[in-house]
Amino acid sequence: MRCLVTGAAGFIGSHLCERLLEDGHDVIGIDALVPYYDPQIKQANLTRLLQHQRFRFYRWDLRYQDLREVVRWADYIFHLAAMPGLIQAWQDFEGYWTCNVLATHRLLEAVQHHASSLRRFLYISTSSVYGRYASGDESLPLKPISPYGVTKLAGEQLCRAHAEVYGLPLVVLRYFSVYGPRQRPDMAYHRFIRALLLDEPITVYGDGLQIRGNTYISDCIEATIRTMDAPPGETYNIGGGETATVWEIIRKLEGISGRKARIRQEASRPGDQRYTFADTTKLRLHFDWRPRVGLDEGLRQQWAWQERQLTKANKSSATRESAYEHFGQN
Numbered sequence: 001m002r003c004l005v006t007g008a009a010g011f012i013g014s015h016l017c018e019r020l021l022e023d024g025h026d027v028i029g030i031d032a033l034v035p036y037y038d039p040q041i042k043q044a045n046l047t048r049l050l051q052h053q054r055f056r057f058y059r060w061d062l063r064y065q066d067l068r069e070v071v072r073w074a075d076y077i078f079h080l081a082a083m084p085g086l087i088q089a090w091q092d093f094e095g096y097w098t099c100n101v102l103a104t105h106r107l108l109e110a111v112q113h114h115a116s117s118l119r120r121f122l123y124i125s126t127s128s129v130y131g132r133y134a135s136g137d138e139s140l141p142l143k144p145i146s147p148y149g150v151t152k153l154a155g156e157q158l159c160r161a162h163a164e165v166y167g168l169p170l171v172v173l174r175y176f177s178v179y180g181p182r183q184r185p186d187m188a189y190h191r192f193i194r195a196l197l198l199d200e201p202i203t204v205y206g207d208g209l210q211i212r213g214n215t216y217i218s219d220c221i222e223a224t225i226r227t228m229d230a231p232p233g234e235t236y237n238i239g240g241g242e243t244a245t246v247w248e249i250i251r252k253l254e255g256i257s258g259r260k261a262r263i264r265q266e267a268s269r270p271g272d273q274r275y276t277f278a279d280t281t282k283l284r285l286h287f288d289w290r291p292r293v294g295l296d297e298g299l300r301q302q303w304a305w306q307e308r309q310l311t312k313a314n315k316s317s318a319t320r321e322s323a324y325e326h327f328g329q330n
């Protein structure tokens with residue numbers, strides 16, 4: 001099958017593209033490498049993909065690019081491109097609005113006239129559409145409290161309008177806190193691990209008793225693949241089976257690393273969720289999906305990945321320095 005993945009250079013998008021290729025699909029990835037975090041990280045996420053013969057990559061911005069031709073090529077569209085919830089600040093609203101709503105609108109506009117020949121359009125949404133208490137099944141009230149949640153919900157609703165009016169074969173997936181190798185640098189577990197590796201203080205916002213249902217990246221990808229042919233119109237929560245507070249995560253990471261965390265507490269950030277835990281009964285009943293990777297194992301994997309990244313970065317800066325010294329001596 002021909003699969004178009006937007007946000008292909010991101011944390012989850014790059015894993016999804018790799019899995020689709022492994023499953024024998026042809027994949028086009030689109031990403032603008034928007035610099036809300038270092039584009040070099042996104043470039044690195046693409047490394048393996050760019051070596052694959054059945055993968056093509058376009059550095060395009062969905063907000064401005066004419067997408068009609070590329071969407072005609074696709075059997076499936078996985079729409080992951082978005083500005084994620086990294087800065088809980090209303091002053092960045094333009095970024096959220098343009099990347100999460102306008103970009104979705106442009107993509108839908110391109111799909112509009114051939115929606116019926118598309119097998120599925122998967123809109124990747126988030127637990128943030130539920131708001132402060134995101135614990136339950138897909139019928140929870142939709143009460144987002146952050147610009148990210150509000151604009152991701154607007155994206156969902158735009159897709160639903162296109163499903164109703166133009167027959168878009170829509171499936172909505174709401175992911176809950178995904179972690180693992182390549183996790184975005186702004187996300188909590190990435191920040192905690194980096195601080196421990198560098199012997200820097202860990203910043204904890206609020207009382208640290210916020211609870212998260214965590215989803216390991218391979219479980220998230222497996223669920224996404226299984227829902228590729230879900231009945232149009234369905235919405236699924238995708239989340240792992242374990243919850244933990246911030247303090248519990250830090251204790252686990254101390255255990256993995258054998259290091260003692262230094263903590264710096266700051267006021268909670270407006271828009272932070274208090275409690276998230278996905279009821280995934282529907283996903284289990286329809287697709288027999290269950291999370292496979294427990295929190296301890298998942299954190300160990302992410303720790304090992306970040307440790308390797310740091311070693312690589314240190315080596316390359318040492319090489320740069322020694323090249324510089326060498327140059328200086330001559």
Ligand SMILES: NC(=O)c1ccc[n+]([C@@H]2O[C@H](COP(=O)([O-])OP(=O)(O)OC[C@H]3O[C@@H](n4cnc5c(N)ncnc54)[C@H](O)[C@@H]3O)[C@@H](O)[C@H]2O)c1
Nearest residue numbers: 007010011012032033034061062080081082126175177178
């Ligand atoms: N990571 C999580 O825990 C999580 C949880 C819930 C939902 N999600 C959703 O999953 C998706 C992927 O998240 P992620 O964590 O991999 O984030 P990410 O930032 O790593 O990936 C998103 C990618 O989209 C690209 N992008 C943004 N705007 C674009 C535009 N206008 N044109 C082209 N490309 C654009 C970015 O450059 C980025 O590479 C997002 O839709 C996010 O809302 C993620």
